[in-house]
Amino acid sequence: MTKIQIIKPSKQGFVTLTSVVVITSILLIASIGLSLFSTSELQNSFTEAESSRALALAEYCQEKAIYNLTKNSAYQGGETLTPDPTKTDEICNILPVTTYGEPTGAGDAEGSFVLTEKSDWEAGANSGTDLVSVPGDVKIDSSGGSAKLDLLAMYNADNSIIRATADPINRSKVIDNNLATAWSAVALPQTPHSWIIDLKASYSIAYIAINSTISTSAPGMVQILESADDITYNTICAYPLTQGIWNKTNSANECYSGHQHPFNARYLKLYIYNGAQPLGATVSWNVNEFEIYSTASQPITTATNISKANQMTPPVSGAFIVKYAQFTPNETSSQGEIKYRFRKSNWGGSWLGEWSAEKIFTGDPIDLSKIAELMITAKDMADAKYYINVESTFAKSVPTSDPALHDYTVKYITQTGAQNGPTICKLVRSEGKVTHSDNFYLRRLESNSCSLCPVSLDLWREVGRFN
Structure with missing residues (x-):
């Protein structure tokens, strides 16, 4: 006869088994929790990195837009850029530039300077010029003599x-x-x-x-x-x-x-x-x-006249130049050439700005409003660095050519009263976008300017952050 012996577990063994099960469960829960925490932390890390990249892209487009405005005040924006062609998931947009306000404020007026007399040309700096043979004209000196x-x-x-x-x-x-x-x-x-x-x-x-x-x-x-x-x-x-x-x-x-x-x-x-x-x-x-x-043993073929630093000054007391508009020369340049450059200066000429690129008169007035070197900022106005210098350079293409400048006119806009600049304003907006999986991260910036020179835009401020 077979006997079956049933052994009952002791109370102590039951407690031990229960403890093992509980500890195992706790470790499993802890492991899952740590895994979930790491995943959440990694996700947050991805979000922060891509958001920062989106902001950097917005800043890139903002800088690009401001640079374009300094070169061309009529720049309209409306561009999409890919700073790194290898990263097609990272782009930035320059939104259309918004212009508002008035080009001139209350009391503003247009005016012009005209240089035409012999004394006008003599007031400036001359090199190789003839101001005598035809009084009122500037020509290349071919008279000879040492x-x-x-x-x-x-x-x-x-x-x-x-x-x-x-x-x-x-x-x-x-x-x-x-x-x-x-x-x-x-x-x-x-x-x-x-x-x-x-x-x-x-x-x-x-x-x-x-x-x-x-x-x-x-x-x-x-x-x-x-x-x-x-x-x-x-x-x-x-x-x-x-x-x-x-x-x-x-x-x-x-x-x-x-x-x-x-x-x-x-x-x-x-x-x-x-x-x-x-x-x-x-x-x-x-x-x-x-x-x-x-000496004139070999004829001089070039000459230069540069207007005096404070030669062109608004005739109205208390009027301040805030913008240069047009330059129109009256010249005879057959078989020769006359080129013009422009810069700003202060009253006495102790401060001189950079010269612009050379311009050639083709029949239409030269647009001074788009020349970056002549842009007048609020600081320029406060420092009285808004006077214009004009350099006229003459060159003969053949020995018998005789280019001559009879006169020129500079048109400008003035403002009377406080030197607070014109009221025209520009709003420059940009956005950077980074795409990751099914999400995208978007950062937006905007700059605002109420001065004539676009480079004096206010500090950027963030207007949007999305993901």
Whole structure:
């Protein structure tokens, strides 16, 4: 007979089994919870990263729109851009630019300047011009004769024509007509220095003259060179440094390089070099005055007139220029050419803006309102940096051509009273969009401007954030 023995579990064993089941369940729940937490955290990370990318895209389009407005105040927007062509899921939109307000405020008026008299042209800076043969006209001087170029007037009209690798703050002392001042250069071994002037046109030069002091007896070299293109230079004068005065009154007779005179040149260079001395030795050169004398032995083919900094001023007391509108020259340019550039300045000409690109008159007025260099901001108005300079450059295409400028008219808009700028406003809006799976992330920005110059747009502010 078979016996079956039934063994009952003890109470302690039951508790142990129950504990194992409970602990296992807790671990399973914890594992699932951690997994869900990690998934949620990862999802949030994706959302934050893509939202940030969308904002960066919106900023990209905002910058692009503002840049386009600075180049063209009539820019309308309405573009879709893909900054990275490899990421087609990342785009930004420049929404249509909204313009509102009035181009001119209460009390604003149009006005114009006209330069036509001989005295008008004489008030500015002239280089190679003839203002005498036909009073009231500006032409290329073909009268001949040797004349000292007014280098100081050229520099005052455009101080970028002179550059120096040493003592740049005193670079104009070389042409200030004062023997008590000087530009100084100290050359160490293998460290040359130069002073260069750009005459802005090719001149037939009869000779040059210089007054300078050598402050050391160390052997070295100074040179005066000329160039047509600022690349290839030819030596006019070359002289070993010796202590004392190196005073050349006529390079045609007193220089040792054998350079033919007269010669055509646009650039003149003063050059000091010390390649023979041991380390520590120096060669010094103090240049008090440098003069250039032109000649008509070879006819001058170019000339330039630059209006005086404050020559064109609103005739009404308390009126402020807020916008330049048109430029219309009255010229005769058959078989020749006249080009124009424009810039802003302050009253005395101590501050000069950048020149615009050259413009050629084709019969229709030149639109000044779209020239970025003439845009007037509220800060320009506060600093009185709203005066206009006009550069007129004449060139002969054949020896017999004789381009002439009879007069020109500059039209502008003024505002009387407070210098708070015109009331025309522009609203620039952009949005960046990142697509991920079935979701997209969108960020929007907008900028607002109530001044004439679009670059002075207010700081961007976010107007939308969606996903």
